Amino acid sequence: xxxxxxxxxxxxxxxxxxxxxxxxxxxxxxxxxxxxxxxxxxxxxxxxxxxxxxxxxxxxxxxxxxxxxxxxxxxxxxxxxxxxxxxxxxxxxxxxxxxxxxxxxxxxxxxxxxxxxxxxxxxxxxxxxxxxxxxxxxxxxxxxxxxxxxxxxxxxxxxxxxxxxxxxxxxxxxxxxxxxxxxxxxxxxxxxxxxxxxxxxxxxxxxxxxxxxxxxxxxxxxxxxxxxxxxxxxxxxxxxxxxxxxxxxxxxxxxxxxxxxxxxxxxxxxxxxxxxxxxxxxxxxxxxxxxxxxxxxxxxxxxxxxxxxxxxxxxxxxxxxxxxxxxxxxxxxxxxxxxxxxxxxxxxxxxxxxxxxxxxxxxxxxx
Amino acid sequence: xxxxxxxxxxxxxxxxxxxxxxxxxxxxxxxxxxxxxxxxxxxxxxxxxxxxxxxxxxxxxxxxxxxxxxxxxxxxxxxxxxxxxxxxxxxxxxxxxxxxxxxxxxxxxxxxxxxxxxxxxxxxxxxxxxxxxxxxxxxxxxxxxxxxxxxxxxxxxxxxxxxxxxxxxxxxxxxxxxxxxxxxxxxxxxxxxxxxxxxxxxxxxxxxxxxxxxxxxxxxxxxxxxxxxxxxxxxxxxxxxxxxxxxxxxxxxxxxxxxxxxxxxxxxxxxxxxxxxxxxxxxxxxxxxxxxxxxxxxxxxxxxxxxxxxxxxxxxxxxxxxxxxxxxxxxxxxxxxxxxxxxxxxxxxxxxxxxxxxxxxxxxxxx
Numbered sequence: 001x002x003x004x005x006x007x008x009x010x011x012x013x014x015x016x017x018x019x020x021x022x023x024x025x026x027x028x029x030x031x032x033x034x035x036x037x038x039x040x041x042x043x044x045x046x047x048x049x050x051x052x053x054x055x056x057x058x059x060x061x062x063x064x065x066x067x068x069x070x071x072x073x074x075x076x077x078x079x080x081x082x083x084x085x086x087x088x089x090x091x092x093x094x095x096x097x098x099x100x101x102x103x104x105x106x107x108x109x110x111x112x113x114x115x116x117x118x119x120x121x122x123x124x125x126x127x128x129x130x131x132x133x134x135x136x137x138x139x140x141x142x143x144x145x146x147x148x149x150x151x152x153x154x155x156x157x158x159x160x161x162x163x164x165x166x167x168x169x170x171x172x173x174x175x176x177x178x179x180x181x182x183x184x185x186x187x188x189x190x191x192x193x194x195x196x197x198x199x200x201x202x203x204x205x206x207x208x209x210x211x212x213x214x215x216x217x218x219x220x221x222x223x224x225x226x227x228x229x230x231x232x233x234x235x236x237x238x239x240x241x242x243x244x245x246x247x248x249x250x251x252x253x254x255x256x257x258x259x260x261x262x263x264x265x266x267x268x269x270x271x272x273x274x275x276x277x278x279x280x281x282x283x284x285x286x287x288x289x290x291x292x293x294x295x296x297x298x299x300x301x302x303x304x305x306x307x308x309x310x311x312x313x314x315x316x317x318x319x320x321x322x323x324x325x326x327x328x329x330x331x332x333x334x335x336x337x338x339x340x341x342x343x344x345x346x347x348x349x350x351x352x353x354x355x356x357x358x359x360x361x362x363x364x365x366x367x
Numbered sequence: 368x369x370x371x372x373x374x375x376x377x378x379x380x381x382x383x384x385x386x387x388x389x390x391x392x393x394x395x396x397x398x399x400x401x402x403x404x405x406x407x408x409x410x411x412x413x414x415x416x417x418x419x420x421x422x423x424x425x426x427x428x429x430x431x432x433x434x435x436x437x438x439x440x441x442x443x444x445x446x447x448x449x450x451x452x453x454x455x456x457x458x459x460x461x462x463x464x465x466x467x468x469x470x471x472x473x474x475x476x477x478x479x480x481x482x483x484x485x486x487x488x489x490x491x492x493x494x495x496x497x498x499x500x501x502x503x504x505x506x507x508x509x510x511x512x513x514x515x516x517x518x519x520x521x522x523x524x525x526x527x528x529x530x531x532x533x534x535x536x537x538x539x540x541x542x543x544x545x546x547x548x549x550x551x552x553x554x555x556x557x558x559x560x561x562x563x564x565x566x567x568x569x570x571x572x573x574x575x576x577x578x579x580x581x582x583x584x585x586x587x588x589x590x591x592x593x594x595x596x597x598x599x600x601x602x603x604x605x606x607x608x609x610x611x612x613x614x615x616x617x618x619x620x621x622x623x624x625x626x627x628x629x630x631x632x633x634x635x636x637x638x639x640x641x642x643x644x645x646x647x648x649x650x651x652x653x654x655x656x657x658x659x660x661x662x663x664x665x666x667x668x669x670x671x672x673x674x675x676x677x678x679x680x681x682x683x684x685x686x687x688x689x690x691x692x693x694x695x696x697x698x699x700x701x702x703x704x705x706x707x708x709x710x711x712x713x714x715x716x717x718x719x720x721x722x723x724x725x726x727x728x729x730x731x732x733x734x
Contacts, residue, residue, distance in 0.1 A: 264706050268648035275642025279722060281635035339631050346638075355646060 004079045007072040008086070009112055011323070015313040019132020023300055023309065024248050026180040026220065027091070030138040030237065031127035032146055033165045033174035037154040041166040042104070042119040050103040050119055057118045060152045061107045066114055066145045076104040085322030091129060091180075093117055114145065121166045122174075124149075133244060135177060139237045162229065169226075175233050178224035179244045184297040185254035186247075187219045188266065195250060196221075203227055204243060218289030218316065223247065259301065267357040270298035278349040282338040288319045288345065295352070302359050307352045315348055371446045371454070374439040376479055378690070381457070382681040386499020390667055390676065391615050393547040393587065394458070397505040397604065398494035399513055400532045400541035404521040408533040409471070409486040417470040417486055424485045427519045428474045433512045434483070438476050444469040452689030458496060458547075460484055481512065488533045489541075491516075500611060502544060506604045529596070536593075542600050545591035546611045551664040552621035553614075554586045555633065562617060563588075570594055571610060585656030585683065590614065626668065634724040637665035645716040649705040655686045655712065662719070669726050674719045682715055 008014075019025070035041060039053050054075075062073035076097070079087070084098040093106060097120045105118035117125040126149075128142040149155075156164040162172035170176070186192040196206045205226050208216040223244060225236045258266050273294035276283070283291075296312040298304050317323055324340050325332055332340060375381075386392070402408060406420050421442075429440035443464070446454070451465040460473060464487045472485035484492040493516075495509040516522075523531040529539035537543070553559040563573045572593050575583040590611060592603045625633050640661035643650070650658075663679040665671050684690055691707050692699055699707060 264648045268650075268709070271646035271648050272643050275644075275646035276639050277642075279638035279642035281631045281638050281724070283635075342635070357648070 002083065004072060004083050011314050011317050015310045015317060017131045019130055019134050021248060022132035024182055024251050025133040026182060027129055027131055028133055028135045028138045029127055029129045029178045030142045031125055031176045032142055033122040033170045034124040035156040035164055036123050037156045042123060043121060043166055047103065053123050054103050054105055054119055057123060058105050060149060061116050061118060064145060064148055067107055067109045070110065072108040074106060075102055076100040076106060077102040082322050082325055089317065089320040089322055094120060096120055133179060135179065135237050135241045139233060170228050172229035173233050175228055175236055176224055177237050177240045178222050181221050181223060181247060182219060182296060183221050183251050184219040184293050185251045185258060188258050189254040191254055195247060199223060199243060202243060204240065217286055218293040270294045270303055271355050274355050277345050280342045283342045284338055285319060288341060292316050298355060303355045303357055304353050305356065305359050311351060315345065318344060369450065370441065371439060371450050378681050378684050382677045382684060384498045386497055386501050388615060389499035391549055391618050392500040393549060394496055394498055395500055395502045395505045396494055396496045396545045397509045398492055398543045399509055400489040400537045401491040402523040402531055403490050404523045409490060410488060410533055414470065420490050421470055421472055421486055424490060425472050427516060428483050428485060431512060431515055433481055434474055434476045438474050440474045441472060442469055443467040443471040443473060449689050449692055456684065456687040456689055461487060463487055500546060502546065502604050502608045506600060537595050539596035540600050542595055542603060543591055544604050544607045545589050548588050548590060548614060549586060549663060550588055550618050551586040551660050552618045552625060555625050556621040558621055562614060566590060566610060569610060571607065584653055585660040637661045637670055638722050641722050644712050647709045650709045651705055652686060655708060659683050665722060670722045670724055671720045672723065672726050678718060682712065685711060
């Protein structure tokens, strides 16, 4: 096992971690963008400057008390392309960072709740990632990291504009607060576009599973702040938290109303999803995400007694390309991957009880 | 129970009847069109003439030794609309005959192998319907009926043109020979259009499940003769029989080659069909036909050990609208019917063993 694969938490354990509201909120994330004073941004820096920043930041970051004990701390030329992809699939690094090699680095704590990218778009991209809805806690954690680092290095800071960043959309607080939500009820009730519009009007962005420009596969939506200027970090976190709580309410209402008004449509979609997942012999990543979303909804509605939600969450992760490739010598092409994915799903979904729509009588309690 | 429902063979028994080549050939049918000499065709006849023809023909037809013992023999105003639809779904009467009322009649033997429509488009439409590939036997059976009737009534016959019929496409022999084939292999291999073209060039027609102008749902195709003039009945039957045997060979080759070249595609389609049929909560008639076709193919390929093909054949029948309505007081609309159909399928498909693609090792023997 290579260092990073050895370091990462097994998927089963990773998906078993719970948090408040985790029926609807997969995770909460707060990240800060920071840059060294007087040093060119990584995208514009010459190699020597990038290495200088790397050499200054990596030791400081690795020794952070918040990363202890024994964090993973390596240059980005260490993990293979596949390993980097695994980190992307677990939301521990950005897609952009996965393209980096020597001169960029990653520091990760053992719990995988703290991830710090060195020389991504900014010198530092620091994120706190927690299960369920824990935006305040995530903010607190990353704020401590930030405070701690500011005692050791000087960040580029303008008295009027705040923290300077490579991209102006991060200028000021350099904060991006986001929550990953599972909203199948709103999608089935065809209310999702309304919600997206309402949330957008509040100056928040709604995106797909892997952030900017990605599709909302599996009915998974990321809500994040757009503005980083003119508002304090606390205010941004609080505002997002409030909106997420409202969206959760709407999602719960949508589920109850769908169950009451169109139970057959709901049972039909969930049942078919279960039937396909347990019997397909080739299945794409996109179709899998959408079917797993319905399976997860079924678990939430009590249709699969005895099946924990975490089992479905693990399937979301294990269905991703790099996770499928894990432990296989031959490189899977897309067609072969679809076959391997179907095989994995057939085997795992055996562990899911067959759907029983009569078990939803306790629906309001369950929701 | 009304007379006709009481008379009909239960679906389970009806589908259990077997015949040669019935893995690929559902049924063989030979029908003759005949008209009374000197009497106007039913479509042009005044009521009094139609009743006259009816009164002359019904007693003769009912007393046919080939219809004995105790045939069903009734005027078409006796069965309800739903009962007529059941007769259509079982291929015992034409869609056109289902619209007829008083003045038209039906005689059916107990085995449902002989069905004679009085005052359909012609005064007599007599069909012999046998399971599997038994075109010669079906011809022999209906020829005997014809001979027997000719001793009692005089048919419109022209020395040059042969038997006169309401529609010129039936002129001459008045014969329509057809076989109903299940060709999922040729459809999956995308060779079906080639086969249809080749068969058409031989002067034969390829149609869907319910004859002229209907879609080939469930990969079911009807092959029949186009010409009724210039060839003897024996020649027509023999020619069709030969072509059907060739199509059977092509279908078997296509199945073997798909299994060898694209096993995952095959297992995928069959597995998904099984998964959906056993877990859907609403399903249309068309989708059902197509999925049942794949299930039947799976049974043929040995993927469902212990599941008889007849179980699938019964589901084909039970999924039809009028059969679904059977035994229900409230009239089902289309939406409700889709729910009832899904419910019936979920319950029945429980009796099918779960698919096991490892069981296809004996594939060549199985085919």
